[in-house]
Amino acid sequence: xxxxxxxxxxxxxxxGRSGExxxxxxxxxxxxxxxxxxxxxxxxxxxxxxxxxxxxxLAPDSGDVTVAGEExxxxxxxxxxxxxxxxxxxxFQQFHLVPYLSVLENVLAPSIANKTAAADETxxxxxxxxxxxxxxxxxxHVPGELSSGERQRTALARALLNQPKxxxxxxxxxxxxxxxxxxxxTHLGEFAASGGAxxxxxxxxxxxxxxxxxxxxxxxxxVTDDAATAS
Amino acid sequence: MSITRLVFNEIRxxxxxxxxTILSVTIAVGCLTGAQTLLRSDxxxxxxxxxxxxxxxxxxxxxxxxxxxEAGKAHQDFVRKEMLKLGFNILILPEEQDVSELLxxxxxxATMPESYVDKLAQSSVxxxxxxxxxxxxxxDVEHGGTKFDVVLQGTRGEVPILNRGQKKMLLAAVPPGSxxxxxxxxxxxGLKKADTLTILGEDFTVATINKPTxxxxxxxxxxxxxxxxxxxxxxxxxxxxFALECGCVGDRLAQIRAExxxxxxxxxxxxxxxxxxxxxxxxxxxxxxxxxxxxxxxAAGEATLRRTEETRIDIEDRNAGLAGVLVPLVMLGCALWIxxxxxxxxxxxxxxxxxxxxxxxxxKQILTxxxxxxLLTGIVGGVVGCLLGLQFGLQFGAAESLGITVSRLFEDGxxxxxxxxxxxxxxxxxxxxxxxxxxxxxxxxxxxxxxE
Ligand SMILES: Nc1ncnc2c1ncn2[C@@H]1O[C@H](COP(=O)(O)OP(=O)(O)OP(=O)(O)O)[C@@H](O)[C@H]1O
Ligand SMILES: [Mg+2]
Numbered sequence: 001x002x003x004x005x006x007x008x009x010x011x012x013x014x015x016g017r018s019g020e021x022x023x024x025x026x027x028x029x030x031x032x033x034x035x036x037x038x039x040x041x042x043x044x045x046x047x048x049x050x051x052x053x054x055x056x057x058l059a060p061d062s063g064d065v066t067v068a069g070e071e072x073x074x075x076x077x078x079x080x081x082x083x084x085x086x087x088x089x090x091x092f093q094q095f096h097l098v099p100y101l102s103v104l105e106n107v108l109a110p111s112i113a114n115k116t117a118a119a120d121e122t123x124x125x126x127x128x129x130x131x132x133x134x135x136x137x138x139x140x141h142v143p144g145e146l147s148s149g150e151r152q153r154t155a156l157a158r159a160l161l162n163q164p165k166x167x168x169x170x171x172x173x174x175x176x177x178x179x180x181x182x183x184x185x186t187h188l189g190e191f192a193a194s195g196g197a198x199x200x201x202x203x204x205x206x207x208x209x210x211x212x213x214x215x216x217x218x219x220x221x222x223v224t225d226d227a228a229t230a231s
Numbered sequence: 232m233s234i235t236r237l238v239f240n241e242i243r244x245x246x247x248x249x250x251x252t253i254l255s256v257t258i259a260v261g262c263l264t265g266a267q268t269l270l271r272s273d274x275x276x277x278x279x280x281x282x283x284x285x286x287x288x289x290x291x292x293x294x295x296x297x298x299x300x301e302a303g304k305a306h307q308d309f310v311r312k313e314m315l316k317l318g319f320n321i322l323i324l325p326e327e328q329d330v331s332e333l334l335x336x337x338x339x340x341a342t343m344p345e346s347y348v349d350k351l352a353q354s355s356v357x358x359x360x361x362x363x364x365x366x367x368x369x370x371d372v373e374h375g376g377t378k379f380d381v382v383l384q385g386t387r388g389e390v391p392i393l394n395r396g397q398k399k400m401l402l403a404a405v406p407p408g409s410x411x412x413x414x415x416x417x418x419x420x421g422l423k424k425a426d427t428l429t430i431l432g433e434d435f436t437v438a439t440i441n442k443p444t445x446x447x448x449x450x451x452x453x454x455x456x457x458x459x460x461x462x463x464x465x466x467x468x469x470x471x472x473f474a475l476e477c478g479c480v481g482d483r484l485a486q487i488r489a490e491x492x493x494x495x496x497x498x499x500x501x502x503x504x505x506x507x508x509x510x511x512x513x514x515x516x517x518x519x520x521x522x523x524x525x526x527x528x529x530a531a532g533e534a535t536l537r538r539t540e541e542t543r544i545d546i547e548d549r550n551a552g553l554a555g556v557l558v559p560l561v562m563l564g565c566a567l568w569i570x571x572x573x574x575x576x577x578x579x580x581x582x583x584x585x586x587x588x589x590x591x592x593x594x595k596q597i598l599t600x601x602x603x604x605x606l607l608t609g610i611v612g613g614v615v616g617c618l619l620g621l622q623f624g625l626q627f628g629a630a631e632s633l634g635i636t637v638s639r640l641f642e643d644g645x646x647x648x649x650x651x652x653x654x655x656x657x658x659x660x661x662x663x664x665x666x667x668x669x670x671x672x673x674x675x676x677x678x679x680x681x682x683e
Contacts, residue, residue: 048682057589058678078593085591092681096586100244101237108232113591142244158590170681 089159149180256612268624288532385459585680613657
């Protein structure tokens with residue numbers, strides 16, 4: 001199986017005014033293509049930090065991060081940006097949609113950074129994603145005019161535009177009702193089934209139940225890992 | 232999707248911030264352009280005022296120059312004509328004669344032979360028109376028992392000058408037995424024409440009474456030379472020769488003096504001031520006065536010009552000084568306000584910047600996103616501000632009321648350059664003002680926002 005994400009003894013310590021917080025403490029974790037991994041743990045255990053470390057958005061203090069066979073933290077800032085655009089999709093609890101762009105435009109936003117495909121091709125793909133996520137009636141609406149579920153589906157469509165290998169989701173269902181949460185989780189499962197790797201950060205057991213594997217984190221350390229126990 | 236699309240959509244989404252930013256740029260550029268237009272119309276106004284004043288002064292000076300020319304010409308003409316016609320008078324006296332005796336006492340004691348007159352008349356020494364030999368003595372005259380002390384002059388009228396044609400008589404000779412009296416003599420003795428006046432025991436009939444002259448002539452009586460010589464016991468002797476209307480001018484006097492003393496040994500020459508000279512002098516004075524007036528006019532004109540220029544420079548300096556303080560202040564305020572608005576914009580867009588960075592936009596693209604916005608506010612604010620500033624400057628610079636056209640203002644390259652460069656200036660200005668927030672946005676760590 002192709003390894004999509006590999007973390008080796010990754011450490012991250014935040015140095016704030018009120019002292020140091022060891023958010024991630026020697027985590028080793030690896031995700032293969034087609035895997036849907038849930039990361040669980042109590043609040044403040046370092047889940048989001050782990051996700052940012054994996055996404056090339058936060059450099060670790062020590063340890064190695066490999067995504068799709070490349071080490072983003074060895075690249076220049078701009079090269080890392082391009083790498084992210086091409087390989088990683090993000091979904092957040094707060095959606096983080098661009099407020100002045102319509103649904104279609106938000107979905108198209110990653111194409112500003114990643115111009116590998118022709119514009120009309122990208123547009124066709126964006127439209128099909130919009131349809132796929134059931135947003136065709138909202139295509140010209142801006143985020144302010146959408147429900148939470150619609151917003152998260154827009155964010156999901158945006159994350160998938162560049163056909164990433166890795167999808168990182170931080171509490172994507174946290175702000176959603178049950179029905180929409182279900183829908184989003186289904187889509188994540190779909191992406192994994194199609195050969196992508198999904199890392200889902202959640203504290204919700206039912207959400208984690210949808211994953212093929214669950215990793216428990218506490219105080220920045222991996223407590224249990226299904227894969228480790230399985231093997 | 233493109234950055235441009237993002238920029239325009241964002242502007243549409245946050246109109247207020249954009250409009251306020253443009254307003255600030257407009258105010259800053261408008262203030263600068265307006266002030267420059269005002270200062271420039273000041274300059275043009277100064278040029279106009281100075282040009283008008285200069286014309287005025289030049290006209291006045293030209294007028295004076297004409298006066299000077301006229302006065303000079305009148306003077307020259309007069310001198311030429313009068314000198315030609317009248318020349319001046321000289322008085323020939325015996326060498327040993329003390330001139331003060333005549334001036335103080337109205338009498339002369341030294342004598343010379345009467346034949347000198349004829350000698351002079353026959354010579355070609357000078358172009359004397361009239362020769363008057365006289366005897367002079369202070370005597371008492373009597374009428375009706377009243378005595379009066381007078382100057383007696385014996386005169387024989389004119390001596391014909393042989394080497395030239397006979398001239399018109401200048402002075403009528405007094406016939407023997409007659410007397411011409413001065414006005415004071417008439418008054419003192421209560422004389423009338425045809426009255427009898429007794430001089431040295433001999434009776435004379437009053438033939439003419441002269442008008443008052445305010446000179447020694449008023450106390451003088453004139454009788455025939457021969458009779459006078461006889462009465463005074465001075466047969467064939469005279470005291471003076473008046474040479475009237477010598478046809479020579481000033482500098483030739485020395486030459487005449489030499490020639491006369493060679494011809495008539497033992498004589499001296501006293502120059503008598505001729506009325507013609509006085510008049511010539513007055514004309515010379517008039518010319519001098521005109522020249523002085525011209526110089527005064529020139530000086531006054533220059534002073535007026537200088538004063539006007541100084542006043543204008545003063546006004547210009549004051550306005551420039553005011554603009555020099557106000558414009559930078561307003562621009563600084565606008566810059567701070569633009570910076571503040573840009574900062575607010577960046578703050579508001581933190582989450583957006585975070586996600587755009589996360590999905591792959593480079594920091595350069597984020598910077599472009601913000602600077603494009605700045606570029607737009609700069610161009611729009613620059614053009615609008617420039618036009619409003621010009622309009623303001625034209626209206627309040629009184630350029631319109633003075634009939635100063637816009638093209639006049641643009642003759643000087645500076646304002647033209649400013650107007651052409653205004654949008655660029657505005658862009659640079661707003662770029663500087665919003666640079667820091669834009670850099671903040673570009674440098675923002677996406678992780679920080681996304682963690683929330
Ligand atoms: N930027 C930061 N500076 C300092 N400390 C931080 C920062 N971000 C997170 N932390 C701290 O690091 C620890 C891990 O944070 P993290 O956000 O990864 O937790 P989490 O597991 O995602 O929590 P939650 O379930 O509440 O989202 C926490 O103790 C948090 O307070
Ligand atoms: Mg978290």
